[in-house]
Amino acid sequence: MKPARFRYLRAASVNDALQALAENPDAQILAGGQSLIAMMNLRLVKPACLIDINRISNIGYIDEDGDGVAIGALARHNDVKHSPLIRERCPLLTEAYESIAHHTVRNRGTLGGNLCHADPSSETPAVMVATGATLMLQSLRGQREVGAEDFFLGTYETARRQDEMLTEIRLPGRRTDGWAFAEISNRHGDFAIAVIATTLRIEDGRCEAARVVASGVGEHAARLEPAEEALIGGPIDDARLDAAAAAAAGAVDPHSDSHADAAYRRDAIAALTRRTVRRAAARCD
């Protein structure tokens, strides 16, 4: 099929884009277009107006930000995937990119667009929640910061308001945390059947903090708090791994589709929790 008609506006600056968003309440931002145009071709969405931000210069940056990283709205997936700064400061994201899309799609697709699209099986929201990233939203009314945990609200639904643009993603520095990402999908680079992203902090052999975040098994990426509670307070031994895996499986309410039924997804979540926790524990400094 072909996309429905739309008005096309090209923004030359972020301010231009914000102005256009304010003046066109029926507009959507067009970044890489790797999800949006596919959905438009299938007529799953019919935006009346698109604001193309691809011509805005200087918003594809990946910069140091204190001990963390600041990523501009137009940073392409392949730039993020291959960034030495991100590998050093947010290796969880680098590891996740091993499972994200195919090379050609990553040439054009952007991290910011991917987050705003908020596909329930997307990998990057899980990484944002696991690392405690902050998303900067800007409109003509001003700028606000939203924590990743508060950003993802539902299937294709975020806390971004219609007149706001995601202008920057801020990833905190790693400090001593261990990390691991694992995914099960039908084909390498495809939509995930189940995803777990885990970060852990271990001090004197005792797990002090944990985030176990699932994607692909609910409306949006979310922490599995019962699994986190099962890990905190002692060493990461077999008993804690078993408890966390069981708690993770019990904390999700997955759907069934042609790729996998709910029971399979639940088993996958248990297995991925076990794998990521074990690997994250080994990576704690």
Next chain:
Amino acid sequence: MERETISVTVNGRAYERAVEPRRLLSDFLREDLRLTGTHVGCEHGVCGSCTVMMDGVTARSCLTFAVMADGAEIETIEGLGSVEAMHPVQQAFWEKHGLQCGFCTPGMLMTAVELLKANPDPSVDDIRDAISGNLCRCTGYQTIVESIQYAAKLMREDGP
């Protein structure tokens, strides 16, 4: 109907055309420019048949509006080589039977060219990873992988 005038260079030749904003780059190439070597399979970014080069890197032309390519340099399969003077990747696909029906071939070739530019001596795993976004329903991929390996060899021997 609202139209935008765009200037695009395709295979070294400059074109100026007025297009509807919803015109996909794939349809622009095939229907407006009559360059039908670029194939459209799934039209939602899954099959990779419509892969072209845009400013030196591969892009899904079905996931790009022609207006987004304004000012860009596009290379399609027609620009790769000719029957008389085949690109080494074309030569290799011919000799090693890297195609049967030929539908996925333009996308496979553009993807292979991008891979070999970055990695002149790819392993089988590198090749399989690179073409993982391109679907072929005939070959089982075996002969495609062999073709790309052979193309790499031809290009290394042919190189400066």
